[in-house]
Amino acid sequence: MGLTGISLVLFLIVHAGINACVFADLADPGENGEMFNKAAHFMGSTVLIRITEIGLFAGIILHIVQGLLLTAENKKRRNVGYAVPYTAGSKWYSRSMGLLGTLILLFLVLHLYHFWASARFTGRGLEPVTYNGVEMHNMFGLMKATFSEWWVVIVYALGCLSLYYHLAHGFQSAFKTLGVHNKRYNAMLSSLGYGFSAVITIVFILMPLSFVLGWVG
Amino acid sequence: MEHYNMNLTVKVWRQKNSRAQGNFENYSVKNISSEMSFLEMIDVLNEELIVEGKEPIAFDHDCREGICGQCSMYINGKPHGPWQANTTCQLHMRAFKDGDTIVVEPWRSAAFPVIKDLMVDRSAFDRIVQAGGFISVNTGNAVDGNSLPINKDAADASFAAAMCIGCGACVAACKNSSAMLFLSAKVAHLALLPQGEPERKSRVMNMVAQMDKEGFGACTNTGACEATCPKEISISNIARLNHEYLRASLTAEK
Ligand code: HEM
Ligand code: SF4
Ligand code: FES
Numbered sequence: 001m002g003l004t005g006i007s008l009v010l011f012l013i014v015h016a017g018i019n020a021c022v023f024a025d026l027a028d029p030g031e032n033g034e035m036f037n038k039a040a041h042f043m044g045s046t047v048l049i050r051i052t053e054i055g056l057f058a059g060i061i062l063h064i065v066q067g068l069l070l071t072a073e074n075k076k077r078r079n080v081g082y083a084v085p086y087t088a089g090s091k092w093y094s095r096s097m098g099l100l101g102t103l104i105l106l107f108l109v110l111h112l113y114h115f116w117a118s119a120r121f122t123g124r125g126l127e128p129v130t131y132n133g134v135e136m137h138n139m140f141g142l143m144k145a146t147f148s149e150w151w152v153v154i155v156y157a158l159g160c161l162s163l164y165y166h167l168a169h170g171f172q173s174a175f176k177t178l179g180v181h182n183k184r185y186n187a188m189l190s191s192l193g194y195g196f197s198a199v200i201t202i203v204f205i206l207m208p209l210s211f212v213l214g215w216v217g
Numbered sequence: 218m219e220h221y222n223m224n225l226t227v228k229v230w231r232q233k234n235s236r237a238q239g240n241f242e243n244y245s246v247k248n249i250s251s252e253m254s255f256l257e258m259i260d261v262l263n264e265e266l267i268v269e270g271k272e273p274i275a276f277d278h279d280c281r282e283g284i285c286g287q288c289s290m291y292i293n294g295k296p297h298g299p300w301q302a303n304t305t306c307q308l309h310m311r312a313f314k315d316g317d318t319i320v321v322e323p324w325r326s327a328a329f330p331v332i333k334d335l336m337v338d339r340s341a342f343d344r345i346v347q348a349g350g351f352i353s354v355n356t357g358n359a360v361d362g363n364s365l366p367i368n369k370d371a372a373d374a375s376f377a378a379a380m381c382i383g384c385g386a387c388v389a390a391c392k393n394s395s396a397m398l399f400l401s402a403k404v405a406h407l408a409l410l411p412q413g414e415p416e417r418k419s420r421v422m423n424m425v426a427q428m429d430k431e432g433f434g435a436c437t438n439t440g441a442c443e444a445t446c447p448k449e450i451s452i453s454n455i456a457r458l459n460h461e462y463l464r465a466s467l468t469a470e471k
Contacts, residue, residue, distance in 0.1 A: 070435055077394035077434035079327050083228075083241065084294030084320050086390050089444030095392050097437060173438040179460030181453050 001070065002177035004063035005170050009196075011056055016203045018043060022140065023206075025216040033140020033217070034131060041136040044119060064105060071098030093165035094173070100166040107159025114146050115139070140217070147211035160204045167197035221251045223315035227262060229274055230322045235330050235338075241320075251311040255298060256281060256288060258310055275334040281306040283447065286382030289389070290335055291322040296386035296445045304384065304447045324389035328396070328432040339385050341431035342399060346383075348427035349420035350403045352412050367410065375409035378402040380448040387442035387450070393434030398442035400428050401458035402450045408461055418465035425462055 021036035043049050093100060118124040119137055125145055129138040147153055171193030172186065180186060210216045224247045232239030246262050253261075256278055263273035279285040288305035292298035298308040313319060321335065329337040381402035388396050404421050407413030413420070436455055443452040 070437070074393035074395075074434040074437070077327050077432065078325050078392075080325055082291065082294065082322055082325055084322070086291075086294050086296070086441060086445070088295065089390055089441035090392070090439035094437070094439040169438075176438050176452075176456040177459055179456055179463050181456035181460055183451075183453050186453060186456065 001063070001066055002174040004059050004066065005174045006178075007056075007059045008063060009167070009171065009174075011059075012200055016200050019207055020203055022143065022210070022216055025140075026210075033138070033143075036140050037129060037136055037138060038131060040119075040139040041134075044137075060108075064101070067098060067101045071101075091169065094169040097166060097169060100162045103162035104159060104166060107155065107162065110155065111159070114152075115142065118142060143207070144211055144217040147208040150212060153208040153212045156208045157205050160201045163204070164197050164201040167200070168194055171196060218251075218311065221311075221315070222248050223251065223310070223313065223317070225249060225258075225313065225316070226318040227258075228318060228320045229334070230331075231274070231334055232323075232331050233333065235332055239331065239334075249310055251309070253310045254281065254306055255290070255292070255308040255310065255312075256306050275332075275336050277336050278306060283307040284382060286384035286447075289324050289337060289339070289385055291324060291389055293320055296324070296389040297384075297447050302447060302449050304382075307447075324385055326385075326388050326394035326433070328394060329385060329388060337385070339383070341433070342383050342385065342396070344431065345396070345400060345424055345427045346403060349416065349423040350407070352407060352416060354412065354415050356412055365411065371409045375406050378405040378409070378450065378454055381406075381446075381450050382448060384447060386445050386447060388433065390441040390445040391434070391436075392439060392441065393437060395436040395442075396428050396431070396433040397436035397455045397458065398446060398450055398452065400424055401454035404458050404461055405454045408457070417461070418469045421458070421461045421465050422469060 018036075018039045021039045022033060024035040025031050025033060087095075118126055119139065125142050127138045127141055128135050129141075130136075147156075172190040175189050176186065180189065224245065227244045227246055228241050229244065230239055231242045244262055244266075246258060246265075249258050249261065256276075259274060259276060266273050277287040277289055279287040281288070283304045283306060286304070288297075290297070290305045292305065292308070297303055297305050299312050300308055323329075323331050323335045324337045324339075326337075328341045329339055332338050379402075381399060383399065385399070387398035388394050391398075404424060407420065408417055438452070438455070440452055443450065
């Protein structure tokens with residue numbers, strides 16, 4: 001759980017970084033997603049990154065299977081519940097990791113359909129663009145089209161919010177699972193976890209929001 | 218502290234034996250002194266039940282001074298009741314006011330089956346300790362002070378872990394019914410001292426294996442155990458246990 005969780009966190013850092021390229025459009029409105037399209041093209045056409053992608057998928061699937069099994073197994077350990085549940089001793093999101101993970105999973109299905117399936121297989125909604133003689137997908141254009149509808153933006157925002165709470169517990173928990181027991185480090189990792197989760201969530205939510213509000217694109 | 222008397226409604230889980238279907242019963246108790254302990258309040262209620270020819274409420278208790286860990290009651294949604302760092306026997310009735318309804322349940326965990334009413338079978342803990350919570354080296358006679366140098370921080374951390382009284386409140390509080398706080402206290406207590414060193418790796422492997430066999434859930438670091446533990450065992454012991462376990466899995470001879 002801890003190892004797969006941390007590898008997903010590493011992926012999120014790269015993912016958020018690449019996506020933040022859409023904001024190059026803010027500095028230079030004529031840019032029209034060039035920087036982002038090139039970054040996406042690089043990610044899609046580099047062999048090493050395609051191999052890493054296989055690892056990422058294996059990691060996600062392993063994490064989901066482990067997570068759902070863990071949640072189900074742990075539920076069985078209390079066959080008779082309490083009339084008055086004990087909620088004061090822990091945070092609601094640390095008790096709801098299975099639910100939050102499932103919400104992320106539902107969001108992921110939609111998200112992969114929107115972008116990944118389109119870029120890799122179906123080509124749905126994709127136009128070619130050419131920069132310096134290299135033809136590539138206009139992913140920026142696909143984002144703009146996808147995020148022109150408010151319901152999509154709201155579903156994305158809710159997906160990212162689930163991710164925030166999942167990571168607010170998961171980030172620091174992963175290190176404890178891996179045996180970091182120095183109290184000072186644990187406190188630092190816990191603060192870092194909240195900060196990281198907040199930054200990642202804000203960057204991700206800002207993207208669809210910027211498109212729908214016409215700040216970029 | 219001002220003394221007062223109160224009338225209460227106590228809603229208690231009644232269950233004939235481990236196979237019977239249990240249910241809650243409401244009892245009213247009158248004239249309870251704020252200076253009584255929670256167990257004394259149950260004693261008063263039981264005396265009345267006996268006079269009425271009814272079956273008294275079965276509950277575990279022994280020392281009634283917060284050191285044996287027997288008094289397992291889940292009171293108003295928290296193991297050992299509303300006070301922090303406290304056992305049920307040390308919970309005083311001044312924690313409640315006149316007219317309150319108090320809900321009392323047994324520990325709930327598949328690994329702690331109810332024997333009768335509020336009594337649960339905690340022998341799973343004994344079997345975990347039997348699997349490795351001891352040292353088998355002969356440490357000889359008590360040595361002179363300071364002849365066996367032990368780092369002060371390690372000694373303090375070991376002592377803090379050794380405070381665990383094996384009450385099971387951590388399991389009762391955990392949404393996963395995990396016994397990790399208990400086990401981590403037992404493992405940390407010995408792993409931090411030179412006397413525990415020879416069996417350090419086999420101890421953690423055997424105790425974790427026994428814990429899994431007993432049907433406790435897996436820890437997800439929610440922190441409910443630490444918040445309810447009467448002896449304030451720190452959850453950082455669980456991360457220490459994970460460290461000990463990883464180290465032993467990677468380097469143990471067999
Ligand atoms: C896609 C569906 C997902 C499901 C079903 C899921 C489920 C879970 C579950 C049940 C746990 C264990 C709960 C706990 O330790 O308290 C967990 C932990 C964790 N998850 Fe997820 N998760 C999902 C996606 C993600 C994603 C996308 C990330 C990305 C960063 C992530 C990061 C983590 C981390 C860091 C932990 C902590 C590991 C630990 O405590 O040892 N999860 N997840
Ligand atoms: S760790 Fe605390 S709550 Fe758990 S058995 Fe020991 S004393 Fe009781
Ligand atoms: S009866 Fe011994 S700790 Fe409460």
